[in-house]
Amino acid sequence: MVDRVTRVACVWVDAFGAAAVERSEPALRESPLAVVAGTAPARRVTEANAAAREAGIRPLMGEAEAVARCPALLRRPAAEETVAAARRALLDACYGLSPRLEDAAPGVVFVDIAGLERLFGAEPQIAERLARASRSVGLAARVGVAATRTAARVAARLATRTAVIAAGDEAAALAPVDVRALDWPPAVAAALARWGIATLGELAALPRDGLAARLGAAGLMAHDVACGRDRTPFRPWTPPPFWEEAQALDWEIDTLLALEAVLERVLERLTARVAAAYLAADGLQLRLALLSGAHHARALALACPMDETRPLLTVLMHDLAARPPQGPVVGVAVQAHAVPRRAAPGVLGRPAAPAVRDLATVLSRLVALVGADNVSAVTVADSHHADAWMAAPLQPDTDAVATDDTNVTPALAFRRLRPPRAVTVETDAAGRPLAVRGALADVARVVRCAGPWRTSGEWWDADRWSREEWDVALDDTAVVRLLHDPVHDRWLFEGAYD
């Protein structure tokens, strides 16, 4: 059943992927820009902005050809997040004019404008307002107005900025439009080219049954487009729930203690809503309105999703303690980034992990102390270097690192010095250690030694390393490990065997 939208505007952003990139990097607006996808050498242009198209850059063109055609071409990889943010921004912009929208595709929004004349004036003014609203969120949209979404969409694509098709003029307005100006499914595009169909008028003139017989549902859809008819229902877009709780204050707060009490109430409301939807917060945004008119805004990523008030409050308070607002607070707003809640079953045979809230508390303290960039987990790197490690994001639920070193017969315990201590070693002609100065005793003679155990690596980089390990028994009965570093020609005392 087709609902009866009488007047509809289509807000359309050309080359939306490129427009989304320009929105996030406004400095690129005047330059030829292409969004590229794939891996070299098969990387291809997926979208190009107007300046790039003027230079002859087209979608599906190979990157190498594109650069050859336009040496000044800037390229950016396709990024889903950028496009999603821009899509949402466009919807938000349109939502300011009409509550009834359809999110048809990235960069295509249908706006039900029936009845808006009384608020915003005639249709051209409404179209202009929509165009301005889009520009205000960084997207240069074109707006078409017609009695059907299909016609409005075509009108938007052909408009330089706004275009209005009067009621009843749809067929006449669409007839001269070049079919190549629209996006068709590949099979339809190929058939239209083969049939020599140049305009929407010619397409509309084809027998509908014949189209159905040859192209099936896609043929009927194409015919509808040509005739400017809507066959699908209007699917209204509703903004996703906004997980925010705010509190305006009648008085000024100038202590953290007082602020904590307000925040606790705000968080209680927020967590109740979030938990009721079987969600949890994995990030918080705090926005404090200050008496001065300024705002204190903080975005906090959480170590794991939570839906309890206390740990969230602790996190916020630690952050506020580290970075207090610059003046009295007159308004509080907390926004949660909600994600599905995770079940966390315990594992038999493993020591109980710290409670999520305790871990989160510790982490938030650490972050407050040293900064978010300096908190991560250490993991063993895949390297022949005995001390190789790497920083990895902290994942509290990660299983213990499995080891396949089951064949190693437990031998002596080894106490390592971190970092190893520089020592002086006397060697024979073959480089075998004879005496050590500065290990456990001042001077010790080597009684027996085993080695060297040689490893080296990263020869391709500035961090080239080489190690020669010697296990030596000293005359003072100690058994120690000495390390010779041929790259820097130095000896190190690495530890002792028990």
Place this chain on the structure above:
Amino acid sequence: MTSFVELHAQSAFSFLEGAEQPETIAQEAARRGMSAVALVDRDGLYGVARFHRAAVEAGIRALLGSELTLADGARLPLLVEDREGWQNLCRAITAAKLGAPKGRSALTLDDLAPYADGLVCLTGGARGPLAAAVRRGDRDGARRALDRLVGIFGRANTFVEVQRHFDRAQERALERLVTLAREARVSLVATNQPLYARPGGRAVADVFTCLREKTDLDHAGRRLLASNERRLRDAAEMREAFHDLPAAVALSSELALRLGFTLKDLGYRFPEFPLPPGSSPLAHLRDLTARGVRARYGAHGPLAERARRQVEHELAMIGRLDLAGYFLIVWDIVEFCRTHDILVQGRGSAANSAVCYALGITAVDPVGMELLFERFLSESRGEWPDIDLDLPSGERRERVIQYVYQRYGRLGAGMTANVISYRGRSAAREVGKVLGLPAEMQDRLARLVENWGYQDPEAVLTRHLHEAGCDTRHPRIRKFAALWTRLQDLPRHLGQHSGGMVIAAGRLDNVVPLEPATMPGRVVVQWDKDDCAALGIVKVDLLGLRMMSALQEAITLVSETGGHVDLARLPPDDPAVYRMLQRADTIGVFQVESRAQMATLPRIHPERFYDLVVQIAIIRPGPIVGDMVHPYIRRRRGREPVTYAHPRLEPILARTLGVPLFQEQLLRMAMVAAGFTGSEAEELRRAFGFKRSERRMAEVEVKLREGMARQGITGPAADEIVHQVTSFALYGFPESHSSSFALLAYASAYLKAHHGAAFYAALLNNQPMGFYHSATVVNDARHHGVRVLPVDVTRSDWLCTLERDDTERADGKRSHDPLLQPTHAWSQSPVRLGLRYVKGLRESAARALVAARAERPFVSARDLASRAQLAGDELQTLAAIGALARLGGTRRANIWTTAAADLGPLFAHAARDEATSPLREMNPTERLVADYAGTGVTLGAHPMALRRSELMARGVRRARDLPAGRDGQRVRVAGSVIVRQRPGTAKGFVFLSLEDETGIANVIVTPGLFARQRWALVAEPFLLAEGILQIQDGVVSVRAARVEPLWRLEHVVPSHDFG
């Protein structure tokens, strides 16, 4: 002092694992004082021939073996003790290769049991069959595995291999291995299993690890080597490393003494040719040759007499070299071709042999042309002669190959391998990837290195990389330079040679391991053709040549239309052929159709067969680089006197007007001027040939000068001769080869001149071939008055055919050039394009269509759709190109009708009810686009003809009108770009061929213009060029000062770009 022999060295023929050439291992082993070294590559004996040669040169013994991958992934090193062991190893590898899919092994220890004799088994390193159990501490498992090996190979032939790379875990395993060996009473032998022999090899091995594991150095982690210890160690290093196990080191050299097999003892036997009772191979060959001489030269006359003398000379040498059987085998293959209607022609140096000519192996008369036999066969070389047979490519050639398999047994013959090695671009790309360089830099480096050639790393680093804008202080860039240089020529994987076949008496897999080829029914030997030749294995090259297929098809088509052509009896001096050649009217003519050939033909102005031989040889890098082309042309045109560097050279160079053009002339010059023997002259050619070495070249040059001095040739004359000889040896074309090609060129020109329809039909059936795309061939046919008819579902076969029906004309136009008029009535048959030209139409569907039509004619498009079982897209394409026209309806109407053809019964009525098509008919441009899109050719108007009035308004001349212009005049030409070329010898000049409706205009683009308008010149399908008209000796070209892109069609017009 304990000596040591490395028994487990692995070269780069352990593909993507070892990091040195086999030669380097041999040389380094000799340098380090080893008396022998064993090459034990993974699953093959790929490198042993080269290793053997290098070891002989280095004065050490080459021990051979291979490390076989077992089904459980373990690798078992086996060393060859004697010939039986060699045969067993070859057969075991063959069984493993032929018995499992590529890259996997199904070989178990039990499978190895029948092949154990003559082989010595080591227990391997970290991937050996004992290693896993030993690492686990599973003493019983390790003991069982060792006992199994002892059971198969015997206690005396099984050795527990110990290695010490200064690794803690390995040391623990070593202790267990020593205990195990003592308990099992098996001897210990020390090896180091080196992957490289020179400093820096570890980096190459790590790069290979990354390539094998499809990762980069930053992510390869512990898959890389742990240290620099997998190098070739000398005795002192091994003694020190195994100071506690000196016997294990000592045993390596004792064991080496036992391994007595060398490749000299390969056991290859040449297949015996079945002879008439009481005859010997030489006597039988003499009989066949005598018969051939009578047939070729007649019984009397001076030429016949000379031929008989030459044949006697050759047969005597063949007898001394015991090669009669070889000639009989090649003759047998040629006979098979002849009796099975397969064109065959020997090429290469075999054309120098009167015996080959008499046997019908070659078609050029070496006696009449005074060709040099020593270029083909020489007593001092000790090699098999090289006979290459050109065959029609495709199914006919495959029949010949299968005949050889059938004649000598499935395991008695095999294709030679082709080792694919790292070269500039591939090495740059892979090294860049492994070093984790940004993708853009990888691309840039890969493009750059193409021009670098062989350089030492410092030169690459300091000059080229710096010029390329790379920061040469960066460690990874420095490593790139070193690794790129080091990777050059290292083998990457094994391919199959295009046509080289080797054969053996009995089983070839007793001599060399065989592997399955990608093509079913074929096997490949693990050695390339040079290795086979060096080891004395008979090789015959069966090369596919599309022109041979085209000639064969053309002759068949001529006979089907009532004519007759015998290639062996073509009139030798046909005026029409030479007129055509002189006008450079050579599209489709073998070897002389390229742009460069066309630009030279009018200047050389061929008037007899030998001129054609010269013509083919002159457009080659040798004469061009050696600056021989212009002197020859000036002398030919009488603008320069014919002179000789020395009077003694006159008999040799007289035929080429004093300018050396052929390799044979070079040999003769050395023989006459410096007193070289035939063999010495051939040695000179090789010294300056592709595998040149500075040392050898210098030695030979000294010898050449000394020889000339003895003959009294010194000073400038000697310098000139040295210059000619040395600059020419690398690229010079053999006269024999050129003569063989000239025969095919003459034959194709003859067919083009006299049997155009058959010639073009055959040419179109063998596309892609030659220099031009089908669209240009079709246009050329039409310029010559040959009518080409479009694809028609009521007439077309899969292939293009000749039609007797003369009622239909494609364009209604005929050529008015009297020289180009066909000379026989039946050659006016039009060519019907075959269904093979319909893009996207499956051959099986097309053949089903032809079969359905044979049952009864189609009456409508719908009838066709229902009876031919074509897919929807296939029908639509046929309709779009007008192939359904005879069934009624226009192209668009048929497109509309056929688009609904595959409806199910439920909806079929909807389409049936339509009385007429609602679509507008195609205009000429749309038809053109549909033709190009559907077939790649158009039989309608040329794209340029459609815009001619517009072009005329802009002062653009037609290609045909250019010769009427004035030299030096400024002109504009335009056309579809059918050829773009930038030859390496042209100093950056680019040559374009622009085709319009009247012919082809040649445009020369300067490097500066190319730099300014690179993209338009490289990518635009239609160009307008403005510049100076150049007319010289009938060669017409435009030197462009400006180019401009014209319109684009919706479909790409094919062109031959930079090929």
